[in-house]
Amino acid sequence: MSGHAAAAAEIYLRLIAEAELRQRPVLSGPGPHLHRVWLAAATLAAVGAVSPDVAGQVVSEFEASAGLRSRNIGPVISSLRRPSWARTGARPHHARQYGSAAVGARQPPTRPEAGGPDVPTAVQVGARLPLPAEREGWYGEFCLLSLARTGSQAALAVAARWAGQTRRAAGPRPRHAPHYEVGAVDDRGVSYQTSLWDVGLEDGRDWWDCHLGLDPAPAPGTRWLEVGPGSQGRRVRIDLTAPPGTVRVVTEPIPPVSAATRLLDQAGDDLLGIESATTGASAQLAGRVRQVIRDLIGSGTLRADDPAVLRLAGLGWRLGLDLGLGGPVPARALPAAWISLLADGHAHDGRDAVAPFAADLPVIGGARLALAGLRSAPDGATLHVMASGWEPEGHGWLERGTGPGDSPLDLSLSWRARDSTGRWHLVTGMSRGPAAQTRGMIKMYLTPPLHPAATALDVIVTGPDRQIRATVPLGRAADGSWPGWPPRAPVPPGLPTAPDPGQ
Amino acid sequence: MRPAWWAAFPPCEARIRCGAGEHALRWAEGRLSSAAHDDTEGELVLAALGGEKAGCVATIEAWGVHADDLDVLALGPRSPADDLAVTWELVDELRAALGPAARSVPMRPGPAPGAGRAGPGTGSGPPGPQPGPVAYAAPGSGPLRGGPRPGARPLRGLPARRLSPDQERARAQRVQLLSLFALGRPFQQRLSAEVAAAWSDGGPAGAAGDPARAQPALIAALAGRLAPAAGPWLGLDPDAVQAALHEGPGWGTAEWDGTGLRAALPLSWLARVWAPGFPVVDGHLIVDVVEGSWPQVQVLGLPAPGAEPAVLSIRADREHWSRARGER
Numbered sequence: 001m002s003g004h005a006a007a008a009a010e011i012y013l014r015l016i017a018e019a020e021l022r023q024r025p026v027l028s029g030p031g032p033h034l035h036r037v038w039l040a041a042a043t044l045a046a047v048g049a050v051s052p053d054v055a056g057q058v059v060s061e062f063e064a065s066a067g068l069r070s071r072n073i074g075p076v077i078s079s080l081r082r083p084s085w086a087r088t089g090a091r092p093h094h095a096r097q098y099g100s101a102a103v104g105a106r107q108p109p110t111r112p113e114a115g116g117p118d119v120p121t122a123v124q125v126g127a128r129l130p131l132p133a134e135r136e137g138w139y140g141e142f143c144l145l146s147l148a149r150t151g152s153q154a155a156l157a158v159a160a161r162w163a164g165q166t167r168r169a170a171g172p173r174p175r176h177a178p179h180y181e182v183g184a185v186d187d188r189g190v191s192y193q194t195s196l197w198d199v200g201l202e203d204g205r206d207w208w209d210c211h212l213g214l215d216p217a218p219a220p221g222t223r224w225l226e227v228g229p230g231s232q233g234r235r236v237r238i239d240l241t242a243p244p245g246t247v248r249v250v251t252e253p254i255p256p257v258s259a260a261t262r263l264l265d266q267a268g269d270d271l272l273g274i275e276s277a278t279t280g281a282s283a284q285l286a287g288r289v290r291q292v293i294r295d296l297i298g299s300g301t302l303r304a305d306d307p308a309v310l311r312l313a314g315l316g317w318r319l320g321l322d323l324g325l326g327g328p329v330p331a332r333a334l335p336a337a338w339i340s341l342l343a344d345g346h347a348h349d350g351r352d353a354v355a356p357f358a359a360d361l362p363v364i365g366g367a368r369l370a371l372a373g374l375r376s377a378p379d380g381a382t383l384h385v386m387a388s389g390w391e392p393e394g395h396g397w398l399e400r401g402t403g404p405g406d407s408p409l410d411l412s413l414s415w416r417a418r419d420s421t422g423r424w425h426l427v428t429g430m431s432r433g434p435a436a437q438t439r440g441m442i443k444m445y446l447t448p449p450l451h452p453a454a455t456a457l458d459v460i461v462t463g464p465d466r467q468i469r470a471t472v473p474l475g476r477a478a479d480g481s482w483p484g485w486p487p488r489a490p491v492p493p494g495l496p497t498a499p500d501p502g503q
Numbered sequence: 504m505r506p507a508w509w510a511a512f513p514p515c516e517a518r519i520r521c522g523a524g525e526h527a528l529r530w531a532e533g534r535l536s537s538a539a540h541d542d543t544e545g546e547l548v549l550a551a552l553g554g555e556k557a558g559c560v561a562t563i564e565a566w567g568v569h570a571d572d573l574d575v576l577a578l579g580p581r582s583p584a585d586d587l588a589v590t591w592e593l594v595d596e597l598r599a600a601l602g603p604a605a606r607s608v609p610m611r612p613g614p615a616p617g618a619g620r621a622g623p624g625t626g627s628g629p630p631g632p633q634p635g636p637v638a639y640a641a642p643g644s645g646p647l648r649g650g651p652r653p654g655a656r657p658l659r660g661l662p663a664r665r666l667s668p669d670q671e672r673a674r675a676q677r678v679q680l681l682s683l684f685a686l687g688r689p690f691q692q693r694l695s696a697e698v699a700a701a702w703s704d705g706g707p708a709g710a711a712g713d714p715a716r717a718q719p720a721l722i723a724a725l726a727g728r729l730a731p732a733a734g735p736w737l738g739l740d741p742d743a744v745q746a747a748l749h750e751g752p753g754w755g756t757a758e759w760d761g762t763g764l765r766a767a768l769p770l771s772w773l774a775r776v777w778a779p780g781f782p783v784v785d786g787h788l789i790v791d792v793v794e795g796s797w798p799q800v801q802v803l804g805l806p807a808p809g810a811e812p813a814v815l816s817i818r819a820d821r822e823h824w825s826r827a828r829g830e831r
Binding site: 003007010011014015017018019021022061064065068069070071073076077 | 678722
């Protein structure tokens with residue numbers, strides 16, 4: 001971004017602030033206030049059109065000015081605290097710090113070194129740990145997908161559920177996840193405390209995707225861990241020296257693409273993702289996307305006839321959304337992922353299954369990532385990732401694009417997946433927990449569901465200058481089962497059981 | 504010879520509490536002064552050596568600090584209808600809520616925070632006058648020495664989290680600026696004019712960094728003040744007024760572009776025309792001051808976009824400017 005272009009973008013932003021101030025805005029309470037100026041500043045800072053400092057300063061001045069005119073003095077002072085996206089060094093591992101230097105984004109102050117203590121690595125587990133009965137005779141099970149760890153953190157990616165009941169006519173199934181306390185011990189006799197994190201809502205769902213944190217993290221040289229005891233004293237042994245699985249990882253350079261283009265493409269993904277989850281829901285996001293387009297064009301960051309603008313407008317047209325410009329564009333102008341989503345976005349044909357794979361990815365955008373398994377469901381899939389040097393935007397929970405302050409403004413890494421049948425999947429949400437033991441563990445929600453005939457999945461991570469494609473096996477056997485799914489825990493004769501996801 | 508930027512301003516005064524009494528601060532011909540303190544610079548030197556800084560002197564010092572501060576234009580008034588809710592009570596509340604770091608006058612050396620201090624007002628019973636810094640107050644609003652006005656309320660909604668040293672400084676500077684705004688509307692206009700004048704010729708002397716980096720803020724300052732005046736002049740939504748900075752000789756341009764007004768004016772327009780209060784007089788957009796001084800000046804005024812400017816003689820009647828007699 002040249003100095004002239006940056007000045008033009010700053011003028012645009014400041015003139016928005018002047019126009020808004022003439023409307024005598026009232027900001028209630030302390031920030032952040034997602035007003036027009038804040039949103040435009042976040043957009044322009046995300047693409048490097050203005051520096052985060054300048055964007056934060058304009059927001060601060062606007063909020064202070066508004067406070068002075070509405071006799072609400074709070075913002076006059078509180079506005080000195082910059083928005084999170086404008087704080088230099090406030091979040092040393094925040095995603096945006098790893099953006100393209102070409103668009104003015106900052107370089108990370110710390111990066112995990114290859115092979116260093118912060119580099120996540122994963123091993124496949126693929127075992128089921130049956131749990132003793134808890135309330136009302138209900139007993140659960142932990143499906144241990146993979147173990148991911150760095151030098152200081154370790155966690156198992158777990159799919160937990162209530163597997164059955166030991167008594168008839170007992171109470172209904174608990175609405176919370178099974179949380180039977182287990183422990184771990186290693187080959188050296190070191191004991192580990194475990195705790196279940198990132199469980200999510202107590203909403204009576206069939207499956208809970210969660211993380212079983214280990215404290216401490218296994219020391220270097222540890223050969224195996226045993227997790228348990230579960231029902232009848234059963235334990236699961238995890239071989240930490242197991243060779244990498246059959247995951248194929250390819251890294252490819254990609255042509256330079258401006259951050260603004262990536263932002264609009266990400267906005268398209270968000271529109272499709274949210275529309276796939278709930279028909280008509282993309283309309284909620286359309287206003288924000290329209291504003292993003294307007295700000296990028298108005299600030300001179302993109303031309304109105306930029307291909308990224310035209311294809312997003314074309315997508316909007318196909319979704320029945322008014323994005324403020326454009327009309328139909330030929331399908332060939334749209335990314336293959338969008339075409340796939342337009343066709344299969346509302347599919348509900350996913351299998352209940354798990355895929356306990358493990359893959360350590362090369363560095364991308366300053367981040368190190370390890371894939372730690374997946375659970376498939378009829379309406380989507382949950383991919384477990386351990387990350388170092390990157391974390392998703394938001395405060396622990398991000399539902400992409402559903403709010404004006406959420407993404408699509410996180411441009412550091414973009415995620416897509418394509419299964420072996422050619423169906424594309426978008427990440428519609430990410431979740432990370434606050435616990436230190438599971439730091440770096442992220443759940444990514446893919447939509448639409450994996451095709452029932454899929455046998456592998458390409459997980460595609462795109463950074464500023466390269467793309468990583470990791471082809472992970474879904475383990476589907478010829479008879480339709482998923483061999484990665486171990487046999488069910490023994491159930492007392494004549495008692496009801498939950499359906500086996502492997503069948 | 505072109506008149507000075509302050510030529511169209513009348514003097515103005517405000518009374519502030521200073522020490523045990525009240526003194527008048529007077530602004531005239533581009534300078535703020537206090538008749539009660541004829542050696543301001545000497546008092547500042549003494550204060551730097553540990554002496555007590557008088558309220559008047561601290562305010563004059565603060566005025567100088569903010570005389571080229573772009574925050575003045577960012578926060579200050581845009582039009583006569585644009586009323587800032589800055590009062591002494593508000594400044595006191597801010598000081599009460601934010602603590603000593605937000606005081607705009609330096610503290611004398613003294614005991615550590617929380618340590619007992621002998622002297623009036625430090626024991627039990629109602630607070631009384633205390634030694635220490637002088638806070639500013641409107642006349643007749645009660646004793647203020649040593650702290651905020653009694654009854655000043657902590658503000659709700661202020662961040663309780665710790666600020667960085669830079670943020671602390673910024674906060675103190677902002678409260679200091681608000682204390683200048685609290686002197687009243689005439690002072691707000693004059694301080695705005697002073698900042699605009701300081702930036703009119705390539706930036707203030709000794710300005711840190713590249714003055715060109717201030718261009719966006721200056722353009723926004725111009726646009727934000729031209730639009731509320733020029734919009735009604737043409738019966739337009741102010742959003743239809745576009746402004747740019749004119750550099751070089753002449754007053755600039757103002758054209759109708761089919762959808763709105765597109766004007767390029769020098770930044771000095773803010774100091775010479777807008778701030779004294781005559782951006783539009785008798786159907787003319789005033790673009791420059793040719794000669795004279797308050798209360799009567801000759802100006803260049805545009806009867807319409809794209810027209811040649813006419814020389815008008817205008818005269819002030821209190822806050823209002825109109826064509827001088829015999830001009831019509």
